[in-house]
Amino acid sequence: MTPQPLPNVRVAIVEDSSRLRESLTELLTAHPGFEVVCACRDAETALTQIPKILPDIVLMDIGLPRMSGIDCVRQLKAQLPSMPVLMLTVYDEGPFLFNSLKAGANGYLLKRTAAEKLVESIQEARLGGVPLTRQMAGKVAEYFQQIGTIAAEVATLTRRERETLELLAEGFLYKEIADKLGLSFETVREYVRNIYAKLHVSSRTEAVVKFLHQ
Amino acid sequence: MTPQPLPNVRVAIVEDSSRLRESLTELLTAHPGFEVVCACRDAETALTQIPKILPDIVLMDIGLPRMSGIDCVRQLKAQLPSMPVLMLTVYDEGPFLFNSLKAGANGYLLKRTAAEKLVESIQEARLGGVPLTRQMAGKVAEYFQQIGTIAAEVATLTRRERETLELLAEGFLYKEIADKLGLSFETVREYVRNIYAKLHVSSRTEAVVKFLHQ
DNA sequence: GACACCATCCCCCTGTTTGTGGGATTGGTT
DNA sequence: AACCAATCCCACAAACAGGGGGATGGTGTC
Numbered sequence: 001m002t003p004q005p006l007p008n009v010r011v012a013i014v015e016d017s018s019r020l021r022e023s024l025t026e027l028l029t030a031h032p033g034f035e036v037v038c039a040c041r042d043a044e045t046a047l048t049q050i051p052k053i054l055p056d057i058v059l060m061d062i063g064l065p066r067m068s069g070i071d072c073v074r075q076l077k078a079q080l081p082s083m084p085v086l087m088l089t090v091y092d093e094g095p096f097l098f099n100s101l102k103a104g105a106n107g108y109l110l111k112r113t114a115a116e117k118l119v120e121s122i123q124e125a126r127l128g129g130v131p132l133t134r135q136m137a138g139k140v141a142e143y144f145q146q147i148g149t150i151a152a153e154v155a156t157l158t159r160r161e162r163e164t165l166e167l168l169a170e171g172f173l174y175k176e177i178a179d180k181l182g183l184s185f186e187t188v189r190e191y192v193r194n195i196y197a198k199l200h201v202s203s204r205t206e207a208v209v210k211f212l213h214q
Numbered sequence: 215m216t217p218q219p220l221p222n223v224r225v226a227i228v229e230d231s232s233r234l235r236e237s238l239t240e241l242l243t244a245h246p247g248f249e250v251v252c253a254c255r256d257a258e259t260a261l262t263q264i265p266k267i268l269p270d271i272v273l274m275d276i277g278l279p280r281m282s283g284i285d286c287v288r289q290l291k292a293q294l295p296s297m298p299v300l301m302l303t304v305y306d307e308g309p310f311l312f313n314s315l316k317a318g319a320n321g322y323l324l325k326r327t328a329a330e331k332l333v334e335s336i337q338e339a340r341l342g343g344v345p346l347t348r349q350m351a352g353k354v355a356e357y358f359q360q361i362g363t364i365a366a367e368v369a370t371l372t373r374r375e376r377e378t379l380e381l382l383a384e385g386f387l388y389k390e391i392a393d394k395l396g397l398s399f400e401t402v403r404e405y406v407r408n409i410y411a412k413l414h415v416s417s418r419t420e421a422v423v424k425f426l427h428q
Numbered sequence: 429g430a431c432a433c434c435a436t437c438c439c440c441c442t443g444t445t446t447g448t449g450g451g452a453t454t455g456g457t458t
Numbered sequence: 459a460a461c462c463a464a465t466c467c468c469a470c471a472a473a474c475a476g477g478g479g480g481a482t483g484g485t486g487t488c
Contacts, residue, residue: 101358
C-alpha cells in the first residue's frame, strides 16, 4: 500500500482556542502522511518556535490574543519567505483576506471547511498553489471587477485627457505636463477641468485616486 | 448508473482556431453530462449567438481576430451578468489575467490545462467558484504581496502623520482634515511637511500615489 | 449644404489651496 | 540634558480651481 515510504508532511498550527487546536491536531494526525510538529496558542510563541522547528507548512488563525495572525504571517515571512502559510479562520470579510494575501499568506480557508478539503488545500499550497475557498475566490474576483467599473469612467476621457491624467498621477506640475505634451499651460488646465467634470471630482488628488484605483 | 437523468451542461466555445474548436468540442461531447451548443470563431458571432442560445457556460479564447476575447467578455457580461465565462487561453502573463477578471471573467485557464481539470473547472465555475490555474492563482497572490512590501515605507510615519496621509489620500482639504482630526489647520500642514520628508516627495499627489501603491 | 456637436487648442481674471521658510510650547523618553 | 512627537502660529510665493471667453477642424444629421 505504501510502495515509497514518503516522509510525513510536518504541519505547524497556530490557534488560540485549545479545543480547535486539539481537534485539528487529531484530524491531521489521523490522516496518513501528516504529522503535527508544533501547536502554538499565540503569535509570539509561533515566531520563536517555527523558525526552529521548520515545519513544511503553517496553519494560522487570525484572531489571536495580542498580535494578529496576519501580523504574525508578515513577520514569519520576513524570516522564512518560502514557508507556506495557510490562513484558517472564521473571518469571511474581504479586508481580512486581502490583508492576509498582502502579508504573504499562501491560501485562505474558512474554519468550516471540510476536513477533506483542508488536506487537499495543504497539498495544493505545498505545490505552489493558492487554495482559496469558493467564497474567498469570489471576493478576489469582485475586487478586480470593481476596479473594472472605475475603468469604465476613465474610458470616457479623450486621448489627450487621458495622457494628461497619467502625467497628473505621476505628480508633474501643469507646466511640466504642458512641456511634455507640447501644449500650452492653459490647454493643460482646460483638460484638467474636463477630467474633473467627467470623473466627478474637484481636485487633482481625487482625480489621481480614481485613476489609480482603476 | 444514472439514477437521475441530469440535463447536460450546455457549453459555448469561442475560439478562432478551427482545429482547437473541434478538439474541444469532441472532448466535451465525449464527456458524459456535457454538450456543446455553440462554437463561434470570433467575438462578433459570439455576441449575437450566445444571448440567443443562452448556454450554461462560455469558454472564451483571448486571441480572437478583430475584437479580443476580453472585450467580448465585457460586452457579454453587460447583457448577461450572470453568465459564467471561463477564459481558456495561451497567455500566461499577469495583465491578461487581471484584465480578464476586470472584464468579469469567472475563471482563467491555460490551454495546456488537462482535459480532466477543464471539466472540473467548468463545474466549479457553475457553482460560483473562480477556477484559476495554479500559476495564475500565484500571480494574483504576488499582486497582493507586492502591494504589501511597499507598505514598509509608510510604516516610518507616526500615528498622526498616518491618519493625515489617509485623509489626504481621500482628497480632503487641509481644513477638512483639521476638523476631522480635531487639530488646527497649521498642525495638519506641519504633518504634511513631515510626511513629504519621510516619503521623499514634495507634493500632495506624489505622497498619495506612494500611499496608494501600498 | 447648413447645423450641431465635440476634440483640440489657446487666453484672462479671481480666489483658494498648497508648499516652504521661519518660529514656539508641552510632555514623554533616554 | 538632549531629544522628539505633538501641538500651534506667521508670512510669502507658487500651484491649483472655477468663471468667463474664443478658434479650428472633423463627424455626423437633417
